[in-house]
Amino acid sequence: MRIAFFAPHKPIDHPLPSGDLIIGRTLHDFLKAQDHKMMIASRFRLRHITGKPLKWPALYLEFRRALNRVKKFNPDLWLTYHSYYKSPDLFGPYISATLGIPYVIYQGVFATKYRRKFKTWPGYMINKNALLNADHVFANKAVDFQNLSRIILPEKLSHTSPGIDTSIFSYCRQSADRIRDKYNLHDKKVILSAAMLREDVKAESISDLIDAFKPVVEEIPEARLIIAGDGEARSRLQKSASYKVGDKIIFLGRIERQEMYKYYSSADFFAYPGINEAFGMVYLEAQCCGLPVLAYSTRGPQEAVAHGETGLLSPQGDIAGLSRNMLKLLKDKDLRERMSKAAPQRIKKNFDLNDNLRCVNIKLEEIISRRDR
Template identity: 75%
Template sequence: MRIAFFAPHKPIDHPQPSGDLIIGRTLHDFLHSQGHKLMIASRYRLRHITQKPLKWPSLYIEFKRTLKRVHQFKPDLWLTYHSYYKSPDLLGPYISAKLGIPYVIYQGVFATKYRRNHKTWVGYMANKHALLYADHVFANKDIDFHNLSRIILPEKLSRTYPGIEPDKFKHCPVGAKEIRNKLDLNGKKVILSAAMLREDVKAESITDLIKAFAPVAKEVPDAKLLIAGDGEARARLENFTAEKAGDKIIFLGQIKREELYKYYSAADFFAYPGKNEALGMVYLEAQCCGLPVVAYSTNGPKEAVANGETGLLSPEGNIAALSANLNSLLTDENQRKQMAKAAPEHVMNKFDLSKNLQDVEMKLTNIGSRRY
């Protein structure tokens, strides 16, 4: 099958890493590995495009170029990854209609609250149009599936699950020893966190984690918190850390994804609050490496972590509860070991990427066989 692939929010080969980018890239790569021919229809970013009228002429030019490019490719299907109000797909529905090919959205998102704000109304309507036009929509979060079911017919909507390749994230004693020696962590109880350190909910989550860890560090003197990631908020967070926890927190900078398993392996558990977080690949990666998770009970962590079995979740913004959960896993070795054992099994059972995407591929193949 020939597939025109488009990611309105961020091209899948964009250099800035993120969980959404990883999901889109793995979807693309999986379909390619199954023998399908994929073409990146466009690399034009539609993020906040509805609020930037000065960019609309360039969008029209890109539409013409993409139409010509896709027509020459002769696809059986157009597949858009992640359309929502901030980055609605303004290319796929129209080009699919002109070429008479099925149009599908993977990771569709819909929320009516954005129709009540004049700043987001246009993006909301554009995204709603794309969703209603789609021949099929895949939702990989419970809340999205619930919201989409209000406007999408049941036969056109599927609940699917993202995932990871479990073989790439396994506990590695050699890697653990390397990192512990490198960072002088032998004899320490280590918490790992990982996030893009940008000035938004990511930095807010790390700020909450630092606040929660500071009193714990005084009670558990041999505890260390490692924070992997980089961004414009790093310097501010490092200054904040110096005030709250001194040298108990180590900022690692950006770690290559293929090296992360060593850092997971060197830690005793993983912690990232996850304000306004989507599913969060880091939660799956950490659990697959045998790490319990501490986070908020927001939508993303709640779907990725089995509360009480593979991790401890607490209400968003409750620093005291977050701190208590950090302390619990640091001091209760038996609880930590039980969760560490359950965590990889949880990921294998529900978030094995190849199994989950095989179902998606089957539906795409059936849809792609129906040309208009």
């Protein structure tokens, strides 16, 4: 199969890491590993394009280039990763129609609330047009599947959960000992967090976590919070942490994803509040390494974490509740061990990347076969 691949929000080889980027990259790489010929149709970013008229001439020129590029490649199918109101797919529907090939969206998102605002209405309408013109749409979150089912026929809509390579994220005792040696953590209770430290809900989540940790360390002085990640908010958050809890919080800086299993292995549990988190790949990674998870009960954590089974969730903004859950896990070794055992089992059952993407591959082959018939 020859597939023209397009990620309108952010190219999959973009240097800035994110959960969405990881999902898109793993989708592309998985399909390529199945011996499909993959071509990046365009690297042009369509994020907020409807509100940037100065970029429209460049957008038109790139559309023409992408059309010629894809014509030469002669694909069997166009696959767009992640189209929604902020980054609606302006290329896929038209190029697919011009070439007479199936048009498919993976991680389609639809919400009618964006039609009510003048600023978001254009992106909403363009995205809706792309969804309605798709031969098939994959939703990888339960709420997106529910919303999409209002406008997409059942036979054109599939729910496939995001996943991780479970062979990469597993507990490693040797790595745990090395990390604990490096940061003098052997006699400590260790809570790990990980996030991009940018000035938005990511930094807000870490700020809430620091506030929740303050009463915890007052009661359990040997507790330590280590935070992996970097960004423009790091300096501010470090100063805040130092002022509130002294040297009880360690900022690790950016850790490459393939190295994160070592840090998960060194911790007693994982905590990241996840304000407005759409899903959160770190929750899957942490659980796969045997860590219970603490988070807010927002949309993403609710889907990634089984409350009471593999982690504890509390209402968004309830910092006292976050503190209580930290103390509960720090004090209750039996609870930690039960969750630590259940977490990787649940991930391997529901969020195994290879199992989930095999279903996507089968559906794409069915679409091509149906077109050929």
